[in-house]
Amino acid sequence: MNLKDYIRSIPDYPKKGILFRDITTLIKDENAFSETINQIVERSKKFNFTKIAAIESRGFVFASAVSYILKKPFIMLRKKNKLPAEVHSVDFELEYGTATIEVHKDSINEKDTVLIIDDLIATGGTAEAAAKLVEISKGKVAAFIFVINLFDLGGSDNLIKKKYNVENLMEFPGH
Numbered sequence: 012m013n014l015k016d017y018i019r020s021i022p023d024y025p026k027k028g029i030l031f032r033d034i035t036t037l038i039k040d041e042n043a044f045s046e047t048i049n050q051i052v053e054r055s056k057k058f059n060f061t062k063i064a065a066i067e068s069r070g071f072v073f074a075s076a077v078s079y080i081l082k083k084p085f086i087m088l089r090k091k092n093k094l095p096a097e098v099h100s101v102d103f104e105l106e107y108g109t110a111t112i113e114v115h116k117d118s119i120n121e122k123d124t125v126l127i128i129d130d131l132i133a134t135g136g137t138a139e140a141a142a143k144l145v146e147i148s149k150g151k152v153a154a155f156i157f158v159i160n161l162f163d164l165g166g167s168d169n170l171i172k173k174k175y176n177v178e179n180l181m182e183f184p185g186h
Contacts (some may be wrong), residue, residue, distance in 0.1 A: 012042065012043065012046050012133045014043060014046060014047060014050075014063075014158075014180060014181055015181050015183070017036050017037035017040055017043040018032050018033065018034065018036060018037055018159065018181070018183070019032075019033040019035070019036040019077075019127070020033070020183075021033055021057070024076065024101055028186075030157050030184075030185065030186055032073075032131060032161070032183055034102075034131070034158060034159070035168060037158075038072055039170075040122065044139075047073065047158060047180065048076045048077060048080065050054050050108060050180050051073060051077050051128065051156050051158075052077055052080055054156055054178040054180075055077065055081065055126055055156060057154070057176075057178075058153040058154045058176060059124060059153060060083070060124045060125060060126040060131045060153035060154070061083070061084075061122070061123045061124050062083055062084045062085075062086055062118075062119065062123050062124075062125045062126070062150075063077060063078045063081070063083050063084070063085050063086065063125070063127075063128060063177050064085075064086040064087075064088055064114070064119075064126070064127045064128070064141065064144075065085070065086075065087065065088065065127070065129060066088045066091050066112065066127070066128075066129040066137055066138070066141050067087065067088060067089045067112070067121075067151065068091070069129070069130035069131070070088075070128055070130055071087065071128035072130070073128050073129075073130060073158060074128040077128060077131065083126075086114060086119060086125065088112050088113070088114050088116075088121065088127075088141050088144055089112065089113055089114070090110065090111070090112060090113075090173075091110075091111035091112070091113060092113075093113070094114070094115055096115050096116070096117065097116045097117075098113040098114060098115055098116060098146045099113065099114055099116055099144055099148055100112070100113045100116050101113075101140040101141075101143045101144050101147070102140075102158040103136045103137060103139065103140035104134075104136045105134075105136055105137065108139070112137070112140050112141065112144060113144070114144045114148060116148070118148065119144075119145055119148035119150040120149055120150065121149040121150065121164050122149065123148075123150040123151070124150065124151045124152075124153045125150050125151070125152055125153060126147045126153045126154055126155075126156065127139075127141050127142070127145070127152060127154070127155045127156075128155075128156050128157075129155070129157055129158075130131075130146065130157070130158045130159065131157060131158060131160075131161065132155070132157045132159070132164075132166040132167050132170075132179070133161045133164045133166050133185055134164050134165065134166045135164075135165065135166025135167070135169045135170055136166075137169055138155055138157075138166060139169070139170070139173075141155075142155075142170075142173075142175060147170070152159060152175055152176075153176065154175070154176035154177065154178060155170060155175060155176070155177045155178070156178045156179075156180075157177070157178070157179050157180070158179075158180050158181065159179070159180070159181055159182070159183060160179035160181070160182045160183075161182075161183055161184065161185030162182045162183070162184065162185075163184050163185050163186065164185040167179055
C-alpha cells in the first residue's frame with residue numbers, strides 16, 4: 012500500500028505559498044490508517060523508550076493508537092493554556108508565525124525516555140520545541156517518528172544534525 016496516495020495536497024493553506032499536506036484523507040480510510048499505525052509501531056522497535064509523546068493536535072491521532080498497541084503511557088504536548096496543572100512551556104517559531112507548547116510538569120521525569128510522534132515535520136520548530144519540553148522535564152528523547160517529512164524545508168535534517176533519531180514514513184516537497 013502506498014500511503015502517499017492517501018495524502019491530499021491543498022495549495023495556499025493556511026496562507027498563500029504554503030502547500031498543505033492533509034492527513035484527513037489518510038485517517039478516514041481504515042486500511043491506510045491501520046497501515047500507518049503498523050508502520051509507526053514497526054519503526055518504533057528500533058528505539059528504547061518508556062513513554063510516547065505527541066504534538067497537538069494531529070500527532071495525537073497517531074500517537075494514541077501507537078501508545079495503546081505498545082502499552083506505553085501517552086503524554087500530550089499541548090498549545091498554550093490548554094493544560095490545567097503546572098506546566099513547562101517552550102516558545103518557538105513556525106513557518107507562518109510563533110507559538111508555545113506546554114507539558115504538565117509531572118508527565119516526564121529523569122527516568123523517562125520519550126518517543127515523540129507527529130503527523131508532519133516542516134521546518135522543525137515545533138519538533139525542536141517538543142524535544143526541549145522533554146529535556147526541561149529531565150527526560151531524554153529516544154526518537155521522533157513523523158508520518159510526513161517535507162524534505163525541502165529541512166526540519167528532519169536539522170533534528171538529525173542535533174543528534175536526534177528521526178524516522179519518516181513518507182516524504183513530500185513542502186512547496
